[in-house]
Amino acid sequence: MDTHATGDPGGGGALGPHNTVTVVDPSPVNWLAITWNTMEEANRVDHEGIGQPSLAESWRWLDGETLELTMREAIYQDGERFDAGMFKLGFDKVQEWTNPHPPGAFLNFARDVTCEAVDDRTIRMRFPGGDSAALMKLRGMHLPSTRFWNEWGFIDPKTGSAEGHW
Amino acid sequence: MIDAPGPWGTGPFVLTEGVSLIDSRSDRVVMEPNPTYWNPARRPSVRIVYDNVIGKAEGIKSVAAGDGRVDVVFDLTPDEAKAFPASDKGKIQTKKAKTILTGVFNENRPDSPWRDPAVRRALNLAIDRQAVLDQGAHGYGTVIPAFIQPGRYGADPGLKPFPHDPQAAKAVLEKAGLGGRALVFVASPAWTGVVEAIGRNLAEIGLSARFVSDRGDLPEDFDVKLEWYFDWTPQYPVACVHREFFGKDATLRQGPEDPAFDALYDKLLHTAEPEAQEGVVREVERYLQDEAKALFLYSPFTLFAVSDRVAFTPYDTCMSELAETRIKG
Numbered sequence: 001m002d003t004h005a006t007g008d009p010g011g012g013g014a015l016g017p018h019n020t021v022t023v024v025d026p027s028p029v030n031w032l033a034i035t036w037n038t039m040e041e042a043n044r045v046d047h048e049g050i051g052q053p054s055l056a057e058s059w060r061w062l063d064g065e066t067l068e069l070t071m072r073e074a075i076y077q078d079g080e081r082f083d084a085g086m087f088k089l090g091f092d093k094v095q096e097w098t099n100p101h102p103p104g105a106f107l108n109f110a111r112d113v114t115c116e117a118v119d120d121r122t123i124r125m126r127f128p129g130g131d132s133a134a135l136m137k138l139r140g141m142h143l144p145s146t147r148f149w150n151e152w153g154f155i156d157p158k159t160g161s162a163e164g165h166w
Numbered sequence: 167m168i169d170a171p172g173p174w175g176t177g178p179f180v181l182t183e184g185v186s187l188i189d190s191r192s193d194r195v196v197m198e199p200n201p202t203y204w205n206p207a208r209r210p211s212v213r214i215v216y217d218n219v220i221g222k223a224e225g226i227k228s229v230a231a232g233d234g235r236v237d238v239v240f241d242l243t244p245d246e247a248k249a250f251p252a253s254d255k256g257k258i259q260t261k262k263a264k265t266i267l268t269g270v271f272n273e274n275r276p277d278s279p280w281r282d283p284a285v286r287r288a289l290n291l292a293i294d295r296q297a298v299l300d301q302g303a304h305g306y307g308t309v310i311p312a313f314i315q316p317g318r319y320g321a322d323p324g325l326k327p328f329p330h331d332p333q334a335a336k337a338v339l340e341k342a343g344l345g346g347r348a349l350v351f352v353a354s355p356a357w358t359g360v361v362e363a364i365g366r367n368l369a370e371i372g373l374s375a376r377f378v379s380d381r382g383d384l385p386e387d388f389d390v391k392l393e394w395y396f397d398w399t400p401q402y403p404v405a406c407v408h409r410e411f412f413g414k415d416a417t418l419r420q421g422p423e424d425p426a427f428d429a430l431y432d433k434l435l436h437t438a439e440p441e442a443q444e445g446v447v448r449e450v451e452r453y454l455q456d457e458a459k460a461l462f463l464y465s466p467f468t469l470f471a472v473s474d475r476v477a478f479t480p481y482d483t484c485m486s487e488l489a490e491t492r493i494k495g
Contacts, residue, residue, distance in 0.1 A: 019493060020213045021476055024225035025240040025486045030216070031167050031186040033486040037197055037214070038168070039175030043400055047490065049264050049318070049482030051400025055176060064438050074204040077173030077180045102167075102188060105415060106405050132437050136402035148174035157169055165167050 035142060042069055042087065042138040051135065055082060055143055056123075064130045069123040076145040084117040090143045091115040091125075093153065100154070100166040106133075107140045142166065171196075178203050178210050178489035191218040197488075208489040222246075229256035229471040237476045240486055242469035243356040244303040250471060260306060260467040261480040264397035266313050267357065269390040269461025270411065273421025279342045280389065281421065287328070287458035288338035289390075293367050294330040299464045302360035307464040312454040313408055315465045319401040320447030325455060328462065336371035348374045353392035355379055360392065360463070390461055393418050398483040404434055404450050412459060427453065
């Protein structure tokens, strides 16, 4: 079996049944796995459980309250370019809600946290009083395309709200 | 949650069909490789189809038979893994993931004996953890001293699991008025064997364990509730796991708030320097054991049935992230 003939995603061809992996996943957090397979965040956790850069290629604390992130160059699946402005858009969207994350409010950024796109690749977040959980919270802040925000925006069609639906 | 398929992300897969929500799923969810993915090391070579119809039992049979309907089944119980037939078409794959199985003491009533750390510690001493793991879960796990596995971020190298000391346990439990009691353990049916193994330990000191399924209403007079939990965070386990059991906003706490735990958590939130942060995580672990905050058991492996045609990379976070999964050959 030549698994790469149609399996090379750079090849552009559709994959056949021989390149399909069929999965049964009874986990109650399968919804989150689908998100993490298709959308990304500033950082991620690898298969050994270690935090890794993702859409942010690096970060550093400038002082006890200011986190600076450098965004990588990436392209959305719909062709849109990812940049620091898209990160800020994601931050502004998540801050619109009181309790957006199903796991709970511990993932919320405080209301006084601010986010500035300094240039196309640089984000500066300010956490008054400090927040050592900032990178954990960023792992839960999904960064979809403009089209997603315009058409869906994590709004539950049944409730019309994104509370507990991120 | 993503409410409709579309090219919404930058991730390794494109969601092309179906949805998966907390309370419902489409029959199929399909993800195709993203040809523009920025990270060549994680660029997928396979389409993923989540089959939400066939069910776990049938999926396991399919993997064992090699009939091509299913390639990977997640979240097998220890009994399901043990019962997997000898097959050259598929196998059981294990992962030492960031999980815990632990007992939450019922401290809801002001007169609960489990509000006394000495009594909680005594029940911990009554348990032979390795025997519980071997007899109750076919050895699929690692005995842990508190909530974090040895060697992981935040584990205290000096912290050892409670010893098995039934005589010391008996004296304290009898003094607390628990002598001869059938202790009520509420648990998922997946952990029936674990409760039975605990019961064998308790029988050595004149007590017993009665299993009550967590599928029904929680009985007011239960003693211990077994909880499985996992850590998905980038090295921040206290917020995800410890807080969920003992924090002010915990969903698994069965008793009053614990200001001492909350103070430690607050200290962690305000500790910026990474090495100092890990020191506080270790402090939290020691606090849990010093106060015998839970009936510490073990860290269960995550268990998968995997077809021989697939090279599957499981995640320590227990999530079905599949970018690294390949067809062999």
